[in-house]
Structures are given as C-alpha cells and as structure tokens.
Amino acid sequence: MSSVETPAGPAAELLDVDLERVVAGLPKVSLHCHLIGSGEAETIVDLARKHDVVLDGGRTAEDLFDHAGYEDLDEFLRVLDVAGSVIRDVDDFHRVAYESLTRGGAAHNVLYREIFLSPPGHPGVPYRTILDGVRAGMRDAEADTGIRSNLIVGLNRNDSAAAASELVDIVIENRVDEVLGIGLDYSEAIGPPEKFWKAFRRAGEAGLNRTAHSESGPPHHIETILDLLGCSRVDHGYHVVDDPDITRRCVEERVPFTCTPVSSDIGRYSGSGDGTHLRIKQMIDAGLVVTIDSDDPPMFGTDPTHDFRVLARALGYGLDQLAALTMNGVEATWLDAADKAALAARARTMIGALEPGAQGLR
Numbered sequence: 204m205s206s207v208e209t210p211a212g213p214a215a216e217l218l219d220v221d222l223e224r225v226v227a228g229l230p231k232v233s234l235h236c237h238l239i240g241s242g243e244a245e246t247i248v249d250l251a252r253k254h255d256v257v258l259d260g261g262r263t264a265e266d267l268f269d270h271a272g273y274e275d276l277d278e279f280l281r282v283l284d285v286a287g288s289v290i291r292d293v294d295d296f297h298r299v300a301y302e303s304l305t306r307g308g309a310a311h312n313v314l315y316r317e318i319f320l321s322p323p324g325h326p327g328v329p330y331r332t333i334l335d336g337v338r339a340g341m342r343d344a345e346a347d348t349g350i351r352s353n354l355i356v357g358l359n360r361n362d363s364a365a366a367a368s369e370l371v372d373i374v375i376e377n378r379v380d381e382v383l384g385i386g387l388d389y390s391e392a393i394g395p396p397e398k399f400w401k402a403f404r405r406a407g408e409a410g411l412n413r414t415a416h417s418e419s420g421p422p423h424h425i426e427t428i429l430d431l432l433g434c435s436r437v438d439h440g441y442h443v444v445d446d447p448d449i450t451r452r453c454v455e456e457r458v459p460f461t462c463t464p465v466s467s468d469i470g471r472y473s474g475s476g477d478g479t480h481l482r483i484k485q486m487i488d489a490g491l492v493v494t495i496d497s498d499d500p501p502m503f504g505t506d507p508t509h510d511f512r513v514l515a516r517a518l519g520y521g522l523d524q525l526a527a528l529t530m531n532g533v534e535a536t537w538l539d540a541a542d543k544a545a546l547a548a549r550a551r552t553m554i555g556a557l558e559p560g561a562q563g564l565r
C-alpha cells in the first residue's frame with residue numbers, strides 16, 4: 204500500500220523485524236475510525252446478498268474497494284454510500300461493529316476506540332436500530348477481547364444545515380451513555396464548517412463533545428471549528444501548518460489532531476501522495492498533539508498497525524516517538540479523568556513491555 208521502499212540489506216532486515224514487533228505490540232487509541240468504512244469487503248458483499256442487493260454493477264469482495272484507485276473524494280464517498288446502504292438491521296450493525304472492534308481493533312492492540320457513526324449513510328434506517336446493533340457489538344467485543352469503545356455521531360456536511368440540526372435533535376432525544384459527541388464529515392468543499400454552527404451549538408448546549416473533519420480545507424477552517432463550532436478536537440487538520448499563528452495557538456491549547464496517514468496519503472491530503480507524510484511530520488515537529496488512526500481501514504487497504512508502520516518507516520520513528528503518539532491519543536479521548544488515567548496506565552505498561560528489545564530502533 205505504501206509507496207515507501209523498505210531499506211535493503213541485513214541491518215535493514217533486523218530493523219524491520221524490530222519495527223514489526225514494536226508496531227504490532229504498540230497499544231493504540233483509535234479516535235478516527237468510521238463504522239461504515241471499517242466494514243470488511245466480504246461482510247459488505249454478504250450483507251448485500253442477504254438484502255438481495257446487487258452491489259454497484261455487480262462488484263465482488265475482490266473489487267469492491269479499489270484501495271489506491273479512488274479518483275477523488277466523491278468517488279470514495281460513492282463507494283462508502285454503497286457499503287452503508289446494505290448495513291440495515293440490528294444484526295448487520297452488530298456484525299460490522301463487532302468485526303471492526305475485534306479483528307480490526309483488539310487484534311492490533313487497540314485498547315479504546317471512539318467510533319464514528321454516519322446515520323445519513325444508512326438511508327431509511329432508524330437511528331435507534333443503528334444504536335441497538337452497534338452497542339450490542341461493542342458490548343460483545345469488550346466481553347470477548349477487553350476493547351472499550353464509545354460513539355461519535357457524524358453529521359453529513361453534504362446535507363443541509365437543517366438536516367444536520369435535525370440529526371442532533373434525534374441524538375439528544377435518544378441519549379445513551381456511549382454517544383460522547385458529534386462530528387462533521389463528508390465533503391468539506393460542499394459544506395464548510397460555519398454552515399453547521401446551529402447544529403453544533405445545540406449539541407454543545409446538550410453537553411455533547413464536538414469534533415470536525417478538516418482534511419482539504421484552509422487553516423482558517425480550523426479556527427472556525429474551534430471557535431464557532433466549539434470543537435475540542437480536529438480530524439485531520441493538515442493545513443494547520445500553513446498558518447504559523449493558528450499552529451502556535453493549537454500547540455498552546457493542546458488541540459488534538461486525529462491524523463490518518465494511509466488514507467490521507469492516498470487522497471493527497473497529508474502530503475503529495477508519495478508516502479513521505481510531510482504534513483504529519485510538520486505537525487509533530489511543530490509540537491501539535493497528533494494522534495494516529497486508520498479512518499476507513501479496509502477501504503484503504505490498511506489497519507491500525509499498518510498506519511503506524513508506514514509512518515514509522517517514512518519518518519524513521521522508533522518506540523519513543525510511536526509511544527508518544529499513543530499517549531497523545533489517550534489525552535485526546537473524551538473519557539472522564541478516572542477512565543483516562545486507567546487507559547494511560549494500561550498503555551504505559553504495554554509500552555514498557557516493548558522496551559527491552561527495541562533499542563535498535565532508537
């Protein structure tokens with residue numbers, strides 16, 4: 204997937220073995236992963252069969268996700284909508300959530316995830332159905348693997364401001380403990396952040412946390428997200444580094460940025476698509492609170508381990524730097540202080556266990 208070449212020679216092989224041990228064993232905190240985008244291709248094809256739907260001109264599990272080949276964001280979102288349209292009943296949501304949290308989460312040492320739901324991505328499906336299925340999947344995944352999780356309801360910025368406000372009302376009327384906040388995703392060009400100020404204000408008044416995607420948008424979108432929408436995190440946010448003043452402010456306020464190396468490289472957002480992850484490097488070097496996750500893992504041919512792997516290779520990172528990214532993730536969660544402290548302790552213990560053999564990476 205990554206266009207970064209593995210260095211050749213025996214020393215490089217040794218380094219790679221140790222890198223593999225570290226990236227696989229690293230505890231991970233997942234704050235930028237979409238439920239629909241984490242559905243495995245085989246599962247989506249299965250669900251299409253179950254509901255008697257011919258997938259997008261007869262696509263199969265092999266060609267459903269065209270990893271590096273999405274022409275642009277619109278093409279990616281079209282495939283995402285195809286996947287979302289066949290996740291329909293409680294069992295479907297249970298299955299996708301469970302698989303994403305176990306095979307796509309705990310198996311990669313993800314200790315905790317805040318999952319993005321996209322209710323508008325499942326046309327005609329009641330919000331309650333989504334919640335019932337996903338929460339059951341979360342409970343079963345925790346019982347089987349120990350992974351903990353909560354939810355973020357993503358507003359679709361391709362929709363009208365009124366539709367977004369309506370969704371916030373539904374979230375508030377159907378309040379459950381697991382829904383910690385709201386987000387804002389889909390096309391930033393169609394829906395700039397200020398368009399949704401009312402929906403975000405309503406969410407804030409109801410005590411919901413807030414975050415918003417800013418992948419392609421200019422740095423001033425980040426100020427809008429923080430000041431007008433009242434967000435405490437930014438998803439992606441790569442263009443922050445184009446404005447030294449906004450960067451400085453975000454460093455001072457310790458605003459977390461949830462970066463997704465593989466998907467953003469494919470989309471040419473975090474860099475120029477050459478696997479150098481230049482913008483993420485600039486963000487980390489500037490002292491911003493950067494966290495790492497995989498966005499829509501099967502759709503981009505990645506997983507939580509692989510995103511750390513490509514970043515470590517591109518930036519020459521070892522355990523210390525990767526562990527710092529994980530601890531940023533702990534800090535950036537919307538957990539309460541006690542749960543955050545427990546998560547931090549668990550992560551530190553696992554990082555400590557990785558240390559003895561990892562000196563070659565430092």
Ligand SMILES: [Zn+2]
Pocket residue numbers: 235237388416438498
């Ligand atoms: Zn995203």
